[in-house]
Amino acid sequence: MIGGNFQQEDNIGEVILKIIANYQPITTMDIWYELGEDSRFEDGITYDEVNEILLQLERQKMIVRVEDDKWKIKTIVVKRPRISPV
Numbered sequence: 001m002i003g004g005n006f007q008q009e010d011n012i013g014e015v016i017l018k019i020i021a022n023y024q025p026i027t028t029m030d031i032w033y034e035l036g037e038d039s040r041f042e043d044g045i046t047y048d049e050v051n052e053i054l055l056q057l058e059r060q061k062m063i064v065r066v067e068d069d070k071w072k073i074k075t076i077v078v079k080r081p082r083i084s085p086v
Helices: 002-023 028-037 047-059
Strands: 063-066 070-073
Touching: 002 028, 002 047, 002 070, 028 047, 047 063
Parallel strands: none
Antiparallel strands: 063 070
């Protein structure tokens, strides 16, 4: 049964990432409300569960917390090397 829990957590994490990508920046409460509207999670998900998944995604450096406790997808800045004219 543990494997099923991990799979469900991965699915919730993916859905949370999609919600953040669509509505960023977005609060934890708004993410929780959005999940409540999703028929896949009719059995319910607690606010604490959402918060824990957000913290895991933050530790994985996939999202960042910005002003007013809102979340957004972490952007990767790629610096290009400077090429001097010859």
